[in-house]
Amino acid sequence: MSKHAETPTGPKKSGVPILAIAAGAALLLSGGSTLAYWSVEQSAALESIQTGDLNLVVDDATWELNGTAISESQADNLKLVPGDTVEITLPLDITLVGDNLSAELSVADSGIVASGNEDISVTTTISGLTASGTVYPVTPATLDPETSIAAVVTIDFDATTSERDSTDVTINLDELEFTLTQVPTP
Numbered sequence: 001m002s003k004h005a006e007t008p009t010g011p012k013k014s015g016v017p018i019l020a021i022a023a024g025a026a027l028l029l030s031g032g033s034t035l036a037y038w039s040v041e042q043s044a045a046l047e048s049i050q051t052g053d054l055n056l057v058v059d060d061a062t063w064e065l066n067g068t069a070i071s072e073s074q075a076d077n078l079k080l081v082p083g084d085t086v087e088i089t090l091p092l093d094i095t096l097v098g099d100n101l102s103a104e105l106s107v108a109d110s111g112i113v114a115s116g117n118e119d120i121s122v123t124t125t126i127s128g129l130t131a132s133g134t135v136y137p138v139t140p141a142t143l144d145p146e147t148s149i150a151a152v153v154t155i156d157f158d159a160t161t162s163e164r165d166s167t168d169v170t171i172n173l174d175e176l177e178f179t180l181t182q183v184p185t186p
Contacts, residue, residue, distance in 0.1 A: 052098025056180040059091040082119070083159035090151040094180060096140045102185045104135040107151065111175035119158045119166040124176070126151055138180070151178065
């Protein structure tokens with residue numbers, strides 16, 4: 001009996017595993033992976049919400065001269081004399097829509113008559129709202145559909161104006177401005 005071990009016959013197979021590992025690595029590096037990650041997508045089951053609205057529209061004016069209604073064309077050609085009072089009513093359409101909405105309405109009428117003129121005065125009040133200082137607080141609760149809101153502009157030409165004081169004075173009604181501004185809800 002021989003003490004020599006038998007050697008296998010045929011070609012050596014040691015290069016095949018290395019070739020398989022190299023091919024697998026090349027496949028993974030090139031993006032051709034069989035690995036998958038799980039993923040799921042689902043919409044939230046929520047209702048839509050909506051924004052509110054804040055708006056102010058100044059409607060057509062009505063005019064009175066010394067307590068008598070006049071037309072807009074008569075007002076366009078009006079020439080005031082001492083003792084006259086003109087009252088202009090401007091309906092205000094205010095929109096306030098919002099759960100936490102509060103606003104203030106303010107009026108700027110200081111530029112209507114030139115400064116320094118003491119014979120002609122202009123005052124503006126808002127009917128249908130209560131003033132707080134120089135502004136009118138507005139909330140959806142204060143906007144009663146049964147109550148009309150209007151600006152009432154009163155122009156008084158002092159009856160005691162003497163000589164030729166305050167002749168040819170322009171009363172700039174286009175300087176009248178209304179501002180509705182949102183304010184923090186108390």
